[in-house]
Amino acid sequence: MAVYTDVSDEDLAAFVALYDIGDTLALKGIAEGVENSNFLLHTTSGYFILTLYEKRVNPADLPFFLELMRHLAARGISCPQPIAARSGAMLGELAGRPAAIISFLDGMWVRRPKREHCAELGEALARFHLAGADFAGQRPNTLSVDSWRPLLGASLDQADTVVPGLAAELTAELDHLESRWPTGLPAGVIHADLFPDNVFFIGERLSGLIDFYFACNDAFAYDVAICLNAWCFEPDLSFNVTKARALLNGYRQVRDFTDAEFAALPLLARGSALRFLLTRLHDWLRVPPGALVTPKDPREYLRKLRFHQGVSTASDYGLAP
Numbered sequence: 001m002a003v004y005t006d007v008s009d010e011d012l013a014a015f016v017a018l019y020d021i022g023d024t025l026a027l028k029g030i031a032e033g034v035e036n037s038n039f040l041l042h043t044t045s046g047y048f049i050l051t052l053y054e055k056r057v058n059p060a061d062l063p064f065f066l067e068l069m070r071h072l073a074a075r076g077i078s079c080p081q082p083i084a085a086r087s088g089a090m091l092g093e094l095a096g097r098p099a100a101i102i103s104f105l106d107g108m109w110v111r112r113p114k115r116e117h118c119a120e121l122g123e124a125l126a127r128f129h130l131a132g133a134d135f136a137g138q139r140p141n142t143l144s145v146d147s148w149r150p151l152l153g154a155s156l157d158q159a160d161t162v163v164p165g166l167a168a169e170l171t172a173e174l175d176h177l178e179s180r181w182p183t184g185l186p187a188g189v190i191h192a193d194l195f196p197d198n199v200f201f202i203g204e205r206l207s208g209l210i211d212f213y214f215a216c217n218d219a220f221a222y223d224v225a226i227c228l229n230a231w232c233f234e235p236d237l238s239f240n241v242t243k244a245r246a247l248l249n250g251y252r253q254v255r256d257f258t259d260a261e262f263a264a265l266p267l268l269a270r271g272s273a274l275r276f277l278l279t280r281l282h283d284w285l286r287v288p289p290g291a292l293v294t295p296k297d298p299r300e301y302l303r304k305l306r307f308h309q310g311v312s313t314a315s316d317y318g319l320a321p
Protein backbone atom coordinates (compact mmCIF):
# COMPACT_ATOMS: atom_id res chain seq x y z
CA MET A 1 0.00 0.00 0.00
CA ALA A 2 1.61 3.25 -1.02
CA VAL A 3 1.09 5.72 1.74
CA TYR A 4 4.32 7.32 2.84
CA THR A 5 2.80 10.39 4.46
CA ASP A 6 -0.12 10.51 6.87
CA VAL A 7 -2.61 13.35 6.71
CA SER A 8 -4.25 14.67 9.87
CA ASP A 9 -8.00 15.39 9.88
CA GLU A 10 -7.34 19.08 10.57
CA ASP A 11 -4.85 19.46 7.69
CA LEU A 12 -7.19 17.61 5.34
CA ALA A 13 -10.17 19.79 6.25
CA ALA A 14 -8.14 22.97 5.71
CA PHE A 15 -6.87 21.68 2.35
CA VAL A 16 -10.27 20.55 1.03
CA ALA A 17 -11.77 23.90 2.11
CA LEU A 18 -9.60 25.56 -0.56
CA TYR A 19 -11.62 23.72 -3.25
CA ASP A 20 -15.18 23.80 -4.41
CA ILE A 21 -15.69 20.07 -3.89
CA GLY A 22 -17.99 19.97 -0.85
CA ASP A 23 -17.14 18.57 2.56
CA THR A 24 -15.04 15.51 3.28
CA LEU A 25 -16.92 12.32 4.06
CA ALA A 26 -13.97 9.88 4.03
CA LEU A 27 -10.31 9.54 3.10
CA LYS A 28 -8.85 6.11 2.42
CA GLY A 29 -5.26 5.20 1.59
CA ILE A 30 -5.06 3.37 -1.77
CA ALA A 31 -3.59 -0.13 -1.69
CA GLU A 32 -1.65 0.23 -4.95
CA GLY A 33 1.23 2.15 -6.48
CA VAL A 34 4.75 2.62 -5.16
CA GLU A 35 5.78 6.16 -5.99
CA ASN A 36 3.43 8.63 -4.32
CA SER A 37 0.91 8.63 -1.48
CA ASN A 38 -2.56 8.24 -2.98
CA PHE A 39 -5.90 8.51 -1.22
CA LEU A 40 -9.47 8.04 -2.32
CA LEU A 41 -11.19 11.23 -1.20
CA HIS A 42 -14.97 11.01 -0.81
CA THR A 43 -16.75 14.34 -0.42
CA THR A 44 -20.35 15.50 -0.58
CA SER A 45 -19.62 16.22 -4.30
CA GLY A 46 -18.35 12.70 -5.15
CA TYR A 47 -15.06 10.82 -5.38
CA PHE A 48 -11.59 12.26 -6.09
CA ILE A 49 -7.97 11.14 -5.87
CA LEU A 50 -5.72 13.05 -3.50
CA THR A 51 -2.02 12.63 -4.28
CA LEU A 52 0.91 13.70 -2.13
CA TYR A 53 4.03 13.71 -4.28
CA GLU A 54 6.94 11.82 -2.76
CA LYS A 55 10.64 11.09 -3.18
CA ARG A 56 11.09 10.65 -6.90
CA VAL A 57 9.01 13.60 -8.07
CA ASN A 58 10.77 16.89 -8.61
CA PRO A 59 8.19 19.55 -7.60
CA ALA A 60 9.37 21.71 -10.51
CA ASP A 61 8.04 19.01 -12.88
CA LEU A 62 4.51 18.96 -11.45
CA PRO A 63 3.11 21.70 -13.72
CA PHE A 64 4.35 19.65 -16.73
CA PHE A 65 2.45 16.56 -15.55
CA LEU A 66 -0.76 18.37 -14.61
CA GLU A 67 -0.84 20.53 -17.76
CA LEU A 68 -0.20 17.41 -19.83
CA MET A 69 -3.30 15.75 -18.32
CA ARG A 70 -5.37 18.77 -19.35
CA HIS A 71 -3.82 18.86 -22.82
CA LEU A 72 -4.49 15.16 -23.42
CA ALA A 73 -8.10 15.36 -22.27
CA ALA A 74 -8.66 18.30 -24.62
CA ARG A 75 -7.51 15.99 -27.43
CA GLY A 76 -9.82 13.16 -26.51
CA ILE A 77 -7.53 11.01 -24.35
CA SER A 78 -9.43 9.72 -21.33
CA CYS A 79 -7.37 10.54 -18.24
CA PRO A 80 -7.87 12.14 -14.81
CA GLN A 81 -8.12 15.90 -14.65
CA PRO A 82 -6.50 18.12 -12.04
CA ILE A 83 -9.09 19.98 -9.98
CA ALA A 84 -8.26 23.64 -9.49
CA ALA A 85 -8.68 25.26 -6.08
CA ARG A 86 -10.85 28.39 -5.91
CA SER A 87 -7.65 30.41 -6.37
CA GLY A 88 -7.09 28.67 -9.72
CA ALA A 89 -4.05 26.73 -8.42
CA MET A 90 -3.82 23.06 -9.42
CA LEU A 91 -1.08 22.39 -6.88
CA GLY A 92 -1.01 22.95 -3.15
CA GLU A 93 0.81 21.70 -0.10
CA LEU A 94 -0.44 19.16 2.42
CA ALA A 95 1.43 17.48 5.28
CA GLY A 96 4.63 19.09 4.03
CA ARG A 97 4.30 17.61 0.53
CA PRO A 98 3.25 19.06 -2.80
CA ALA A 99 -0.32 17.84 -3.27
CA ALA A 100 -3.09 17.82 -5.88
CA ILE A 101 -6.65 16.62 -6.20
CA ILE A 102 -7.50 14.93 -9.48
CA SER A 103 -10.73 13.51 -10.85
CA PHE A 104 -11.61 9.85 -10.28
CA LEU A 105 -11.43 7.69 -13.39
CA ASP A 106 -13.83 4.75 -13.69
CA GLY A 107 -12.46 1.35 -14.63
CA MET A 108 -10.22 -1.41 -13.32
CA TRP A 109 -6.73 -2.43 -14.25
CA VAL A 110 -6.30 -5.91 -15.67
CA ARG A 111 -4.21 -8.34 -13.61
CA ARG A 112 -3.75 -10.86 -16.46
CA PRO A 113 -3.82 -8.89 -19.75
CA LYS A 114 -5.00 -10.88 -22.77
CA ARG A 115 -4.17 -10.37 -26.44
CA GLU A 116 -7.23 -8.08 -26.82
CA HIS A 117 -6.04 -5.83 -23.99
CA CYS A 118 -2.60 -5.56 -25.59
CA ALA A 119 -4.16 -4.54 -28.90
CA GLU A 120 -6.22 -1.82 -27.18
CA LEU A 121 -3.15 -0.70 -25.27
CA GLY A 122 -1.13 -0.38 -28.48
CA GLU A 123 -3.78 1.81 -30.05
CA ALA A 124 -4.12 3.97 -26.94
CA LEU A 125 -0.35 4.41 -26.69
CA ALA A 126 -0.15 5.61 -30.29
CA ARG A 127 -3.09 8.00 -29.74
CA PHE A 128 -1.30 9.34 -26.68
CA HIS A 129 1.87 9.91 -28.75
CA LEU A 130 -0.06 11.78 -31.44
CA ALA A 131 -2.05 13.82 -28.90
CA GLY A 132 1.16 15.06 -27.28
CA ALA A 133 2.52 16.44 -30.56
CA ASP A 134 1.45 20.04 -29.89
CA PHE A 135 2.02 20.02 -26.13
CA ALA A 136 4.21 23.00 -25.29
CA GLY A 137 5.80 21.56 -22.15
CA GLN A 138 9.23 19.96 -22.25
CA ARG A 139 10.73 17.55 -19.76
CA PRO A 140 13.83 15.46 -20.43
CA ASN A 141 13.70 11.81 -19.44
CA THR A 142 15.54 11.92 -16.12
CA LEU A 143 15.46 8.11 -15.96
CA SER A 144 17.10 7.47 -19.34
CA VAL A 145 20.52 6.05 -20.11
CA ASP A 146 22.51 8.92 -18.51
CA SER A 147 20.89 8.28 -15.13
CA TRP A 148 21.50 4.55 -15.00
CA ARG A 149 25.16 4.56 -13.90
CA PRO A 150 24.56 6.82 -10.88
CA LEU A 151 21.43 4.82 -10.04
CA LEU A 152 23.37 1.56 -10.18
CA GLY A 153 26.23 3.17 -8.25
CA ALA A 154 23.85 3.91 -5.37
CA SER A 155 23.01 0.18 -5.03
CA LEU A 156 26.20 -1.44 -6.30
CA ASP A 157 27.61 -2.45 -2.92
CA GLN A 158 24.37 -4.23 -1.92
CA ALA A 159 23.29 -5.60 -5.30
CA ASP A 160 24.85 -9.01 -4.74
CA THR A 161 22.71 -9.49 -1.62
CA VAL A 162 19.68 -9.54 -3.95
CA VAL A 163 21.18 -11.80 -6.64
CA PRO A 164 24.76 -13.08 -6.38
CA GLY A 165 26.90 -11.53 -9.13
CA LEU A 166 24.33 -8.84 -9.91
CA ALA A 167 26.71 -5.88 -9.53
CA ALA A 168 29.10 -7.20 -12.21
CA GLU A 169 26.27 -8.30 -14.50
CA LEU A 170 24.58 -4.90 -14.44
CA THR A 171 27.86 -3.03 -14.85
CA ALA A 172 28.59 -5.02 -18.01
CA GLU A 173 25.04 -4.43 -19.29
CA LEU A 174 25.38 -0.72 -18.71
CA ASP A 175 28.66 -0.64 -20.65
CA HIS A 176 26.88 -2.35 -23.52
CA LEU A 177 23.87 -0.01 -23.52
CA GLU A 178 25.78 3.23 -23.02
CA SER A 179 27.92 2.59 -26.08
CA ARG A 180 24.96 1.68 -28.33
CA TRP A 181 21.98 3.70 -27.09
CA PRO A 182 20.10 4.88 -30.19
CA THR A 183 19.62 8.55 -30.99
CA GLY A 184 17.56 10.34 -33.62
CA LEU A 185 14.46 8.13 -33.40
CA PRO A 186 11.04 9.83 -33.76
CA ALA A 187 10.36 11.44 -30.41
CA GLY A 188 7.79 13.43 -28.46
CA VAL A 189 5.92 13.18 -25.19
CA ILE A 190 5.93 9.61 -23.85
CA HIS A 191 4.17 8.15 -20.80
CA ALA A 192 7.24 6.15 -19.71
CA ASP A 193 5.38 3.99 -17.14
CA LEU A 194 2.37 2.57 -18.97
CA PHE A 195 2.20 -0.65 -16.96
CA PRO A 196 -1.08 -2.58 -16.65
CA ASP A 197 -1.82 -0.86 -13.31
CA ASN A 198 -1.87 2.49 -15.10
CA VAL A 199 -4.40 1.50 -17.77
CA PHE A 200 -8.06 1.11 -16.87
CA PHE A 201 -10.56 -1.07 -18.66
CA ILE A 202 -14.30 -1.45 -18.41
CA GLY A 203 -14.84 -4.97 -19.69
CA GLU A 204 -12.53 -5.45 -22.68
CA ARG A 205 -12.62 -1.74 -23.59
CA LEU A 206 -9.87 0.57 -22.48
CA SER A 207 -11.44 3.35 -20.40
CA GLY A 208 -8.45 5.56 -19.65
CA LEU A 209 -4.82 6.11 -18.69
CA ILE A 210 -3.51 7.30 -15.33
CA ASP A 211 -0.24 8.16 -13.59
CA PHE A 212 1.61 10.62 -15.80
CA TYR A 213 4.34 11.27 -13.25
CA PHE A 214 7.17 9.82 -15.36
CA ALA A 215 5.97 11.45 -18.61
CA CYS A 216 8.76 13.17 -20.53
CA ASN A 217 10.16 13.82 -24.00
CA ASP A 218 11.85 10.76 -25.43
CA ALA A 219 11.69 8.27 -28.31
CA PHE A 220 8.20 6.90 -28.98
CA ALA A 221 9.69 3.45 -29.58
CA TYR A 222 11.11 3.48 -26.03
CA ASP A 223 7.53 3.77 -24.74
CA VAL A 224 6.58 0.79 -26.93
CA ALA A 225 9.53 -1.15 -25.47
CA ILE A 226 8.40 -0.32 -21.91
CA CYS A 227 4.95 -1.69 -22.76
CA LEU A 228 6.36 -4.86 -24.38
CA ASN A 229 8.15 -5.56 -21.10
CA ALA A 230 5.21 -4.70 -18.88
CA TRP A 231 2.41 -6.38 -20.87
CA CYS A 232 3.85 -9.23 -22.95
CA PHE A 233 5.53 -11.51 -20.42
CA GLU A 234 3.57 -14.32 -18.77
CA PRO A 235 3.67 -14.93 -15.00
CA ASP A 236 6.37 -17.58 -15.64
CA LEU A 237 8.32 -14.78 -17.42
CA SER A 238 8.11 -16.33 -20.87
CA PHE A 239 7.65 -13.78 -23.66
CA ASN A 240 4.24 -13.97 -25.34
CA VAL A 241 4.73 -13.24 -29.04
CA THR A 242 0.99 -13.15 -29.73
CA LYS A 243 0.52 -10.34 -27.22
CA ALA A 244 3.57 -8.48 -28.57
CA ARG A 245 2.20 -8.68 -32.11
CA ALA A 246 -1.20 -7.48 -30.94
CA LEU A 247 0.38 -4.53 -29.13
CA LEU A 248 2.54 -3.50 -32.08
CA ASN A 249 -0.22 -4.00 -34.64
CA GLY A 250 -2.63 -1.98 -32.49
CA TYR A 251 -0.03 0.77 -32.32
CA ARG A 252 0.57 0.72 -36.06
CA GLN A 253 -3.12 1.12 -36.82
CA VAL A 254 -2.82 4.63 -35.39
CA ARG A 255 0.80 5.72 -35.89
CA ASP A 256 3.44 4.48 -38.33
CA PHE A 257 6.34 2.64 -36.77
CA THR A 258 9.45 3.32 -38.87
CA ASP A 259 12.06 0.74 -39.88
CA ALA A 260 14.57 2.51 -37.62
CA GLU A 261 12.19 2.21 -34.66
CA PHE A 262 11.61 -1.46 -35.42
CA ALA A 263 15.34 -2.14 -35.67
CA ALA A 264 15.99 -0.36 -32.35
CA LEU A 265 13.36 -2.34 -30.39
CA PRO A 266 15.64 -5.05 -28.92
CA LEU A 267 18.08 -2.48 -27.55
CA LEU A 268 15.28 -0.26 -26.26
CA ALA A 269 13.66 -3.28 -24.59
CA ARG A 270 16.97 -4.09 -22.90
CA GLY A 271 17.32 -0.49 -21.75
CA SER A 272 13.76 -0.38 -20.48
CA ALA A 273 14.30 -3.62 -18.57
CA LEU A 274 17.45 -2.19 -16.99
CA ARG A 275 15.71 1.10 -16.10
CA PHE A 276 12.93 -0.65 -14.13
CA LEU A 277 15.37 -3.15 -12.66
CA LEU A 278 17.49 -0.28 -11.32
CA THR A 279 14.66 1.74 -9.77
CA ARG A 280 13.21 -1.43 -8.25
CA LEU A 281 16.62 -2.45 -6.90
CA HIS A 282 17.11 1.01 -5.44
CA ASP A 283 13.70 0.95 -3.71
CA TRP A 284 13.98 -2.73 -2.67
CA LEU A 285 17.07 -1.87 -0.66
CA ARG A 286 15.51 1.22 0.93
CA VAL A 287 11.94 0.73 2.11
CA PRO A 288 11.30 3.75 4.36
CA PRO A 289 10.50 2.70 7.95
CA GLY A 290 6.77 3.03 8.62
CA ALA A 291 5.80 3.33 4.93
CA LEU A 292 2.85 1.26 3.79
CA VAL A 293 4.25 0.01 0.51
CA THR A 294 4.96 -3.31 -1.19
CA PRO A 295 8.19 -2.79 -3.12
CA LYS A 296 8.32 -4.33 -6.60
CA ASP A 297 10.68 -7.21 -7.18
CA PRO A 298 13.81 -6.27 -9.18
CA ARG A 299 14.43 -9.94 -10.07
CA GLU A 300 11.42 -9.95 -12.40
CA TYR A 301 13.18 -7.35 -14.54
CA LEU A 302 16.49 -9.19 -14.38
CA ARG A 303 14.76 -12.16 -16.02
CA LYS A 304 13.29 -9.87 -18.69
CA LEU A 305 16.66 -8.25 -19.29
CA ARG A 306 18.32 -11.64 -19.73
CA PHE A 307 15.64 -12.62 -22.23
CA HIS A 308 16.34 -9.52 -24.35
CA GLN A 309 20.09 -10.13 -24.17
CA GLY A 310 19.41 -13.26 -26.25
CA VAL A 311 17.62 -11.32 -28.98
CA SER A 312 19.47 -9.59 -31.80
CA THR A 313 16.69 -8.34 -34.11
CA ALA A 314 13.04 -7.50 -33.53
CA SER A 315 12.16 -10.33 -35.92
CA ASP A 316 13.57 -12.70 -33.27
CA TYR A 317 10.59 -11.70 -31.11
CA GLY A 318 8.37 -13.04 -33.88
CA LEU A 319 7.47 -9.50 -34.94
CA ALA A 320 7.39 -8.41 -38.56
CA PRO A 321 8.79 -5.06 -39.74
Ligand SMILES: Nc1ncnc2c1ncn2[C@@H]1O[C@H](COP(=O)(O)OP(=O)(O)O)[C@@H](O)[C@H]1O
Binds near residue numbers: 210
Ligand atom coordinates in the same frame (compact mmCIF):
# COMPACT_ATOMS: atom_id res chain seq x y z
N1 LIG B 1 -7.63 9.20 -11.18
C1 LIG B 1 -7.78 8.00 -10.64
N2 LIG B 1 -8.97 7.41 -10.65
C2 LIG B 1 -9.16 6.20 -10.06
N3 LIG B 1 -8.17 5.54 -9.41
C3 LIG B 1 -6.96 6.08 -9.36
C4 LIG B 1 -6.69 7.33 -9.99
N4 LIG B 1 -5.38 7.64 -9.76
C5 LIG B 1 -4.87 6.63 -9.05
N5 LIG B 1 -5.81 5.69 -8.80
C6 LIG B 1 -5.63 4.46 -8.02
O1 LIG B 1 -4.46 4.58 -7.26
C7 LIG B 1 -3.49 3.58 -7.62
C8 LIG B 1 -2.10 4.16 -7.54
O2 LIG B 1 -1.99 5.26 -8.41
P1 LIG B 1 -0.67 5.58 -9.21
O3 LIG B 1 -0.82 6.91 -9.83
O4 LIG B 1 -0.32 4.41 -10.09
O5 LIG B 1 0.36 5.61 -8.02
P2 LIG B 1 1.84 6.14 -7.98
O6 LIG B 1 1.72 7.61 -7.92
O7 LIG B 1 2.37 5.53 -6.74
O8 LIG B 1 2.50 5.68 -9.23
C9 LIG B 1 -3.92 3.14 -9.00
O9 LIG B 1 -3.52 1.82 -9.30
C10 LIG B 1 -5.43 3.25 -8.90
O10 LIG B 1 -5.97 2.13 -8.24
Ligand SMILES: N[C@@H](CCOP(=O)(O)O)C(=O)O
Binds near residue numbers: 280
Ligand atom coordinates in the same frame (compact mmCIF):
# COMPACT_ATOMS: atom_id res chain seq x y z
N1 LIG C 1 5.86 0.72 -12.81
C1 LIG C 1 7.05 0.77 -12.00
C2 LIG C 1 6.86 1.40 -10.65
C3 LIG C 1 6.03 2.65 -10.62
O1 LIG C 1 4.75 2.15 -10.68
P1 LIG C 1 3.38 2.67 -10.08
O2 LIG C 1 2.76 1.42 -9.52
O3 LIG C 1 3.65 3.63 -9.02
O4 LIG C 1 2.65 3.17 -11.26
C4 LIG C 1 7.58 -0.66 -11.78
O5 LIG C 1 6.81 -1.59 -12.01
O6 LIG C 1 8.73 -0.81 -11.38
